[in-house]
Amino acid sequence: MPRHSQILDSAAGPLPAPTDWQTLEPVALLRNVLRLTAPNPGFMTGPGTNSYLVGDAHTGFIAIDPGPADADHVARLWAAATHPGGSGGNLRLIVCTHSHADHSPGAAPLQALCAHAGVQAPIVGLASAPTARANSQFVPDAALAHGQRLVLSRLSGQDSHTLQAIHTPGHAANHVCLLLEEDGLLFSGDHILNGSTTVIDPPDGHMGHYLDSLDLLHQTCTAHGVQFILPAHGHAMPDALGAIAHLKAHRLTREAKIAAVMQANPNGDPDQWLPLAYDDVNPRLWPVAKRSLLAHVEHIQWLQSSGRAA
Numbered sequence: 001m002p003r004h005s006q007i008l009d010s011a012a013g014p015l016p017a018p019t020d021w022q023t024l025e026p027v028a029l030l031r032n033v034l035r036l037t038a039p040n041p042g043f044m045t046g047p048g049t050n051s052y053l054v055g056d057a058h059t060g061f062i063a064i065d066p067g068p069a070d071a072d073h074v075a076r077l078w079a080a081a082t083h084p085g086g087s088g089g090n091l092r093l094i095v096c097t098h099s100h101a102d103h104s105p106g107a108a109p110l111q112a113l114c115a116h117a118g119v120q121a122p123i124v125g126l127a128s129a130p131t132a133r134a135n136s137q138f139v140p141d142a143a144l145a146h147g148q149r150l151v152l153s154r155l156s157g158q159d160s161h162t163l164q165a166i167h168t169p170g171h172a173a174n175h176v177c178l179l180l181e182e183d184g185l186l187f188s189g190d191h192i193l194n195g196s197t198t199v200i201d202p203p204d205g206h207m208g209h210y211l212d213s214l215d216l217l218h219q220t221c222t223a224h225g226v227q228f229i230l231p232a233h234g235h236a237m238p239d240a241l242g243a244i245a246h247l248k249a250h251r252l253t254r255e256a257k258i259a260a261v262m263q264a265n266p267n268g269d270p271d272q273w274l275p276l277a278y279d280d281v282n283p284r285l286w287p288v289a290k291r292s293l294l295a296h297v298e299h300i301q302w303l304q305s306s307g308r309a310a
């Protein structure tokens with residue numbers, strides 16, 4: 001069972017305006033988890049990309065999602081990973097949840113800062129798949145295996161912090177979530193977000209894989225007593241299992257609506273289905289919603305062709 005679950009970020013209500021979000025100072029969520037949000041708020045990134053530091057001065061830190069290649073943000077991350085004396089750069093590993101441009105490009109400059117200070121901090125994650133877009137290419141120094149544990153501990157073996165990699169394709173083919181075993185926390189990358197909906201952009205995004213990965217996360221959170229999800233965009237989310245169930249229901253409701261629109265307009269095309277299937281969504285979001293619509297259409301057609309749907 002997790003050793004504690006009290007998280008210091010209690011904001012479960014509406015997100016503050018992106019301009020009110022803290023990006024200059026790390027926010028301590030637990031004694032061994034810091035969040036530092038990159039100054040890249042926007043339409044797709046919400047308040048900005050959350051970079052997380054897991055560990056403490058005695059064990060060193062693992063950085064999760066250094067974010068875009070923003071020199072100031074990377075320098076702040078480096079400084080926040082302190083040695084016992086208070087100086088920065090105490091990093092052991094840099095993990096990227098996936099290859100997208102708001103997550104992985106900061107890894108190389110962060111690693112370079114470490115190297116400049118004589119610290120080797122390998123970049124780990126999964127290489128981008130051939131389906132990844134040109135602006136989402138990523139090659140780690142070492143590939144993470146599903147179930148692999150990244151362990152930080154003192155020489156005495158005390159006070160360990162263990163991140164377990166969970167391969168969760170769907171938003172991106174190379175997406176991994178990370179379970180902090182001792183504390184029962186899930187770092188969900190972009191697979192689960194707070195305040196915005198994950199875009200599934202085929203072919204690197206895949207709706208069937210996304211739903212399967214949600215099921216896997218539900219099992220993992222059940223098995224490890226996970227209460228809080230720490231997403232790459234937005235506040236910490238309490239009630240991990242409820243959030244995952246809600247998300248799956250939301251996806252299936254949307255898929256049912258799309259299937260009904262397709263059935264009513266069998267000779268239509270995605271551009272005709274889009275305003276009908278997303279009539280409850282601001283038209284400003286339709287170009288992005290169209291990517292997820294295509295992923296749903298592909299999934300609906302696969303269900304039908306494999307005899308899994310009427």
Ligand SMILES: [Zn+2]
Binds near residue numbers: 098100171172190
């Ligand atoms: Zn992403």
